[in-house]
Amino acid sequence: MSTRTIQGEKxxxxxxxxxKDGIGGSPLRPDGTLKVRGEFAYSSDMxxxxxxxxxxxxxxxPRADILSVDISEALKLPGVYAVLTxxxxxxxxxxxxxxxxQPALAIDKVRYHGEAIAIVAADHPETARxxxxxxxxxxxxxxxxxxxxxxxxxxxxxxxxxxxxxxxHGSGNICHSQKLVHGGGVTDEIRALAxxxxxxxxxxxxxxxxxxxxxxGLAVPAxxxxxxxxxxxQWLHVDRQQMAPVLGLPEDKVRLTLAGVGGAFGGRxxxxxxxxxxxxxxxxGKPVKIVYARDESFFGHVHRHPAKMTYEHGVTRDGRLVFxxxxxxxxxxxxASASPAVVGNAASLGHGPYNIPNVRMEAIALYSNNPSxxxxxxxxxxxxxxxxxxxxxxxxEAIGMDPVELRQLNAMSEGDSMPTGQVIDSPAPVAxxxxxxxxxxxxxxxxxxxxxVRTLPGALSNTSHxxxxxxxxxxxxxxKNVGFSEGFDDYSTARVRLEVIGGEPVAxxxxxxxxxxxxxxxxxxxxxxxxxxxxxxxxxxxNTEVGSAGSTSAxxxxxxxxxxxxxxxxxxxxxxxxxxxxxxxxxxxxITLSGGKVVSESAGPLVPxxxxxxxxxxxxxxxxxxxxxVPFDKETGQGFGHVQYxxxxxxxxxxxxxxxxxxxxxxxTAAQDVGKALNPLSVIGQIQGGCTQALGLAVxxxxxxxxxxxxxxxxxxxxxxxxxxxxxxPVDMLELPDPNAPYGLRGVGEAPTVSxxxxxxxxIRQATGKxxxxxxxxxxxxxxxx
Amino acid sequence: xxxxxxANGKPVEADDxxxxxxxxxVLRERVGLPGSKNACEQGECGSCTVYLDGTPVCSCLVAAGxxxxxxxxxxxxxxxxxxxxxxxxxAFIDAGAVQCGFCTPGLLVxxxxxxxxxxxxxxxxxxxxxxxxxxxxxxxxxxMDAVRLASARKCAKAASE
Numbered sequence: 001m002s003t004r005t006i007q008g009e010k011x012x013x014x015x016x017x018x019x020k021d022g023i024g025g026s027p028l029r030p031d032g033t034l035k036v037r038g039e040f041a042y043s044s045d046m047x048x049x050x051x052x053x054x055x056x057x058x059x060x061x062p063r064a065d066i067l068s069v070d071i072s073e074a075l076k077l078p079g080v081y082a083v084l085t086x087x088x089x090x091x092x093x094x095x096x097x098x099x100x101x102q103p104a105l106a107i108d109k110v111r112y113h114g115e116a117i118a119i120v121a122a123d124h125p126e127t128a129r130x131x132x133x134x135x136x137x138x139x140x141x142x143x144x145x146x147x148x149x150x151x152x153x154x155x156x157x158x159x160x161x162x163x164x165x166x167x168x169h170g171s172g173n174i175c176h177s178q179k180l181v182h183g184g185g186v187t188d189e190i191r192a193l194a195x196x197x198x199x200x201x202x203x204x205x206x207x208x209x210x211x212x213x214x215x216x217g218l219a220v221p222a223x224x225x226x227x228x229x230x231x232x233x234q235w236l237h238v239d240r241q242q243m244a245p246v247l248g249l250p251e252d253k254v255r256l257t258l259a260g261v262g263g264a265f266g267g268r269x270x271x272x273x274x275x276x277x278x279x280x281x282x283x284x285g286k287p288v289k290i291v292y293a294r295d296e297s298f299f300g301h302v303h304r305h306p307a308k309m310t311y312e313h314g315v316t317r318d319g320r321l322v323f324x325x326x327x328x329x330x331x332x333x334x335x336a337s338a339s340p341a342v343v344g345n346a347a348s349l350g351h352g353p354y355n356i357p358n359v360r361m362e363a364i365a366l367y368s369n370n371p372s373x374x375x376x377x378x379x380x381x382x383x384x385x386x387x388x389x390x391x392x393x394x395x396x397e398a399i400g401m402d403p404v405e406l407r408q409l410n411a412m413s414e415g416d417s418m419p420t421g422q423v424i425d426s427p428a429p430v431a432x433x434x435x436x437x438x439x440x441x442x443x444x445x446x447x448x449x450x451x452x453v454r455t456l457p458g459a460l461s462n463t464s465h466x467x468x469x470x471x472x473x474x475x476x477x478x479x480k481n482v483g484f485s486e487g488f489d490d491y492s493t494a495r496v497r498l499e500v501i502g503g504e505p506v507a508x509x510x511x512x513x514x515x516x517x518x519x520x521x522x523x524x525x526x527x528x529x530x531x532x533x534x535x536x537x538x539x540x541x542x543n544t545e546v547g548s549a550g551s552t553s554a555x556x557x558x559x560x561x562x563x564x565x566x567x568x569x570x571x572x573x574x575x576x577x578x579x580x581x582x583x584x585x586x587x588x589x590x591i592t593l594s595g596g597k598v599v600s601e602s603a604g605p606l607v608p609x610x611x612x613x614x615x616x617x618x619x620x621x622x623x624x625x626x627x628x629x630v631p632f633d634k635e636t637g638q639g640f641g642h643v644q645y646x647x648x649x650x651x652x653x654x655x656x657x658x659x660x661x662x663x664x665x666x667x668x669t670a671a672q673d674v675g676k677a678l679n680p681l682s683v684i685g686q687i688q689g690g691c692t693q694a695l696g697l698a699v700x701x702x703x704x705x706x707x708x709x710x711x712x713x714x715x716x717x718x719x720x721x722x723x724x725x726x727x728x729x730p731v732d733m734l735e736l737p738d739p740n741a742p743y744g745l746r747g748v749g750e751a752p753t754v755s756x757x758x759x760x761x762x763x764i765r766q767a768t769g770k771x772x773x774x775x776x777x778x779x780x781x782x783x784x785x786x
Numbered sequence: 787x788x789x790x791x792x793a794n795g796k797p798v799e800a801d802d803x804x805x806x807x808x809x810x811x812v813l814r815e816r817v818g819l820p821g822s823k824n825a826c827e828q829g830e831c832g833s834c835t836v837y838l839d840g841t842p843v844c845s846c847l848v849a850a851g852x853x854x855x856x857x858x859x860x861x862x863x864x865x866x867x868x869x870x871x872x873x874x875x876x877a878f879i880d881a882g883a884v885q886c887g888f889c890t891p892g893l894l895v896x897x898x899x900x901x902x903x904x905x906x907x908x909x910x911x912x913x914x915x916x917x918x919x920x921x922x923x924x925x926x927x928x929x930m931d932a933v934r935l936a937s938a939r940k941c942a943k944a945a946s947e
Contacts, residue, residue: 035887036875038821038861045820212888262888517886681882688925715830
C-alpha cells in the first residue's frame with residue numbers, strides 16, 4: 001500500500017533549500033518557511049484517503065478491579081470498525097522505557113485515573129467518541145494508594161503492583177531508590193562542626209510538559225504485514241523497540257517516520273498513541289489516525305515527578321558549608337517510566353553545584369495510584385534545585401551574609417569533585433555565572449507616576465493601581481547533567497552522503513533525530529557545511545531506516561547526533577581526499593575541503609569537488625558513543641555516572657501584590673556556559689524557553705490531583721505562562737569549551753529550567769518575607785489565607 | 787449539512803458536515819487547510835486563530851454552520867497570490883520566533899490583526915494583544931522581537947509608499 005500523507009513530502013522539499021552558514025552562525029531554520037505558511041505537516045495533520053479515527057476509553061478511577069468489559073453495543077454503532085481490549089493484543093501485553101510494567105491496555109485492573117482500557121476505530125472522531133461511551137465496564141472501585149505514608153505501608157494499604165507482578169525492579173511500592181554518602185557522611189561529630197544548622201521541608205507540585213501539538217499520528221498497515229507509523233516522538237527507535245513485541249512483529253516490520261512535532265519537553269519519551277493506532281490498523285487493515293484532545297493529552301503522557309524533600313545544611317559563621325543531608329521522595333505514579341533514571345539524577349545532582357565536604361542523600365521514587373511521572377525538562381534536577389537553593393538563601397540570612405556571596409564561596413569549579421566522587425574535568429564557572437547575573441543592570445524601579453496598570457501583577461484584570469505592590473530580587477544557580485548516565489551506552493548514528501546534483505556538490509544528512517523544535521535540523525546542516533565545505537545541504541526525513549539517534553532529551557542531541565554528523569562528515573571528507581590522492585598522487589598533509597573545492601592549506605586549490613566526485617556518491621554512516629559512565633553504587637552513590645555537566649545562573653526581579661497574592665515577574669536574567677554556541681540564535685531561544693517553563697513551575701503550573709483524580713486536565717485550568725506573564729529574559733552566554741565534547745559544546749536546553757525556578761521564589765520571599773516552602777507559589781501562600 | 791463559505795478568497799464547500807463540527811475541523815479535515823492548529827479546542831491557546839469576516843477568532847469555538855456564506859482567512863492566506871511570504875510571516879522567521887512552530891499560525895494571524903489596527907504598538911500593547919496565544923517553546927522573547935521587526939518594516943514600507 002502506498003502511503004500518501006498530506007504534506008510530508010513538502011516538509012522534505014523545503015528543508016532541502018539550503019542556507020549558507022556553518023557552525024557559530026545563526027542561519028534560519030530550514031523548516032521555518034513551511035511553518036509560517038501553515039504548510040508544515042505536524043503529526044496531527046497526517047491524512048490518508050480512507051483513514052479511520054482511533055480513540056481510547058479511559059478509566060474514571062485511579063484504582064479499581066475490572067470485573068467485566070462489554071464492547072457489544074459499541075461494535076453495533078454504524079461506522080465503527082473495531083473495538084479492542086487487551087485480549088486482542090497479538091504479542092506481549094506490556095511495555096515500558098526502562099521496566100516493562102505498563103499494559104498496553106488495562107488487564108483486570110486500573111492503576112491510575114485515565115488509564116486506557118479499550119480502543120475504538122471509527123469513520124469519524126464523533127463516531128469514535130460515541131462508541132467509546134457505549135463500552136460498558138464494571139468496576140470494583142478500591143481505595144487509591146496516593147500518599148507517601150500509604151505507599152510505604154503496603155501491608156495496610158495494598159500494592160500498586162502485587163509483589164508477584166514485579167520482574168526485576170523495586171520492592172513494596174518503591175520503584176527505585178538511590179543512596180549517596182560523601183566525605184564523612186552526616187554524623188553527630190560532623191554536625192558539631194557547623195555553627196548554624198538549617199533544616200526544612202520542601203514540596204514541588206506535579207508539572208506538565210504541556211507541549212502544544214497533541215499526541216497524534218497515523219498508522220498504516222503495509223502489504224508485508226508490517227506497520228508504517230508517522231508519529232511525533234522523541235526517540236523513533238525506542239518507540240519501535242517497545243511497540244514491536246506488543247504488535248507481535250519483528251522490529252524490521254515496524255517502520256517509523258517522524259511527523260512534525262509540536263514540542264516535547266520529555267512528554268513524548270514514553271509511548272502514547274503508537275501501539276493503539278497500530279493495533280487498530282492491524283485489525284482493520286486500514287490507516288488509523290489518533291489525535292488526542294487536550295484532556296486526553298494530560299492523561300496520556302507522564303508528568304514531572306511531584307516531590308517531598310527534607311534538607312538539612314550546616315554552615316560555619318564565615319559561610320563555609322560543612323555538611324548536607326537530604327531525603328527526596330518522588331511520586332512516580334502507577335508505572336515506572338523513567339523513574340529510576342530520575343532518581344539517579346535527583347540523588348547525584350541533589351546537593352547542587354557546591355563543594356560540601358560531608359554529604360548524605362537518599363532519593364526514592366514511589367509507585368502510587370497517581371498519574372505516572374517520568375521525563376520532563378530538567379529530569380530530577382529541578383525538584384532538588386528548588387530545595388537546595390532555598391536552603392542557600394536561609395543559610396545566608398542566618399549568618400548575615402549576602403546570598404550570592406555565600407553561593408560563590410562554596411561554588412564548585414573545574415577540578416573539584418561531585419558528591420559522587422566524580423572529578424569535574426571541564427569548565428564549571430559557577431561563581432562567574434552568578435557574578436554575571438549580579439552585574440547585569442537592573443530594570444528601572446516601579447514608577448507609580450507614569451503607570452500602565454497592564455504591567456502590574458494581575459495585569460489586564462486591572463486589580464491594582466500600584467498600592468500593595470512590593471518588589472523583590474532573588475538569585476539562583478543550578479547544575480544539570482547532559483546525556484544519558486549511569487552506564488547507559490548512549491550513542492547516535494548519522495549517515496552523510498556527498499554527491500553532485502545540478503553541477504554542485506550537495507551533502508545529505510540522514511539521522512533518526514527527532515526535531516521537536518529545538519533546531520537540530522539547522523545545526524546538522526551547519527555541521528555538514530563546515531566539515532565538507534559545501535553550501536547545499538539537505539536533511540533527510542528522520543526515520544528508522546538509519547540507526548538510532550537516541551532520544552531528543554537530556555540536552556544531548558547536539559552533543560550526540562551533532563557529534564555523529566561531524567564524524568560521518570569527516571569520514572566522507574577523508575574518503576574524498578583519499579580518492580584524490582589515488583588519482584592525482586597528492587602528497588600534502590594539509591588537504592581539506594572548502595568552498596566546494598579540495599584545497600591544500602599551504603598550496604591552495606587542488607581540484608573542484610565536483611570533478612573529483614564525478615558520478616560517484618560517497619555515502620558513509622558513523623556512530624558517536626560518548627565516553628563510558630558507570631552506574632552509581634546503590635548504597636554510596638559513588639561513581640563516574642555523568643558524562644557532562646552544565647550550569648546556569650539566574651536573577652529574578654518580581655513585583656508582588658501582597659494584598660491579592662499576585663506575582664508579576666518583571667525581569668528574569670540568565671547566564672549560562674554553553675561551551676560553544678553552534679547556533680547562537682537557537683541557543684538563546686532554548687535558554688529563554690527553559691526559563692519560562694521554570695517561571696511556570698514557580699508560580700502557576702500544577703496538575704491538581706486529589707485522591708488520585710486529576711482535577712484540571714485542560715488549558716482552562718492548567719495554566720502555562722502567557723506572553724503577559726513572561727518578562728524580558730536577557731541572556732549572557734559564556735563559551736568555555738569542554739575538551740571532551742564535539743566542538744567543545746555543552747548541552748543547553750535543561751539547565752535554565754533547573755535554575756530559574758528557585759530565584760523567582762527567592763524574589764517573592766524577599767518581597768513578602770514569607771517562607772514559601774512549596775511550589776508553585778499560589779496567591780494564598782502569599783496572603784496567608786490558606 | 788452542506789456548508790459553503792470563502793476561504794482565503796476562494797469559494798469552498800463541505801458536504802456531510804455533522805452539526806457539532808467546528809470551523810477548525812472543517813478547515814483541517816474537509817477543506818484541506820490544516821494550517822490552523824488544534825491544541826486545546828477550548829479557545830484557550832489561540833493556535834487555531836483565523837480571521838472570520840476580518841475579525842480574529844478561535845476557529846475551534848466557531849460551529850461550522852456559523853460560517854455559511856462568510857469569509858474566512860487562515861494562515862495559509864497570509865502570503866500573497868504569488869506565494870510571497872507576508873511581512874509578519876517573514877519577520878517571525880528572521881527573528882527566530884519559530885521553534886516547534888505549532889503556535890505560529892495562530893500568532894501570525896493575531897499579530898497581523900494587531901498591526902492592521904496599530905502599526906506601531908508598544909511592548910505592553912503587543913503583550914496584551916497576544917495574551918490569548920500560548921507558546922511553550924520560545925519564552926516569547928523572540929516573538930516580541932518578531933512583532934517589533936514586523937512593525938518597523940510595516941512603518942518603513944508605509945513611509946516609502
